Amino acid sequence: MPDFKSLVRRRLHDWHHRDREQVVHEIAGHPGDRYEELLRDGLASQKALNEALSEVRDWQEPARAIEFAKRGAMIDREKGIWISALAALVILIIGEILVSPVHLGGPATPGRWWWLTEHAAIPILAAALAVTGAVSWAADLGKRVWIPGMMAILVGTFGGLIVGPILLPAGG
Amino acid sequence: MNTIEANLKRGSAELAVLSMLSSEPMHGYEIARRIKDRSGGALRYDLASLYPLLYRMERDSWVRAKWQQAENGRHRRCYSLTRKGRSKLTPLRTRWRNFFLALDRLAGLRNA
Helix, strand or coil: CCCCHHHHHHCCCCCCCCCCHHHHHHHHHHHHHHHHHHHCCCCCHHHHHHHHHCCCCCHHHHHHHHHCCCCCHEEEEEHHHHHHHHHHHHHHHHEEEEEHHHCCCCCCCCCCCCCCHHHHHHHHHHHHHHHHHHHHHHHHHHHHHHCCCCHHHHHHHHHHHHHCCCCCHHHH | CCCCHHHHHHHHHHHHHHHHHHHHHHHHHHHHHHHHHHCCCCCCHHHHHHHHHHHHHHHCCEEEEEEEECCCCCCCEEECCHHHHHHHHHHHHHHHHHHHHHHHHHHHHHCC
């Protein structure tokens, strides 16, 4: 059996992508299966090999198309990070309003939120970033290993609950 | 292949792949082989057209892929439909059926 992984890798030598090895591993199975099928049909080994590899005339074509398909995934990830950052900002603003009545024009008086001061903005930001970052990371991880979306959010939130308290004293 | 056939093939690829995966999970070559067999050779997707589509569907969470060891010991990436992918199949089938019914009314395909 010819080493189809090497044959495909050689044909994609100038294609640089972080998932290159995985793609090579996967698509090498395609001409490999075709080769075996042609052998079963009675073709000689060399002829079967040539025909299996000739299915793709220009190997740059699938490389470009796969790159394009995968680039969309990166854009999705970037979008996720931006949404997380926006969520962190919103949480920070809400936190600021809650803990700093002085920002609303009044004096900072002890009340329901006595345990927080306007200096709490930093730990709130840290916690918000930790939570949203962890959620974003877990959602991304979920896409890679295929854990259900809700489970990804739960894992992310749980991660944030662990990371948040560690950052809180450091921020305060 | 003429332009109409090429465009139809490209346009119907999603439907063809999702339909194949609706019965059971399978790897890329198996998907291509079954499409070719079941369409009587009219539809063929080679490596260059199939894998970019599978990666796009995976990116959009229509399918999920998992490495599995085949009987011959080789590792294959098997694709299966997600709930989202399954939900895309019915509207896609409806759209294509409506398209061909409209074309039939227009051009009398059944009499061809």
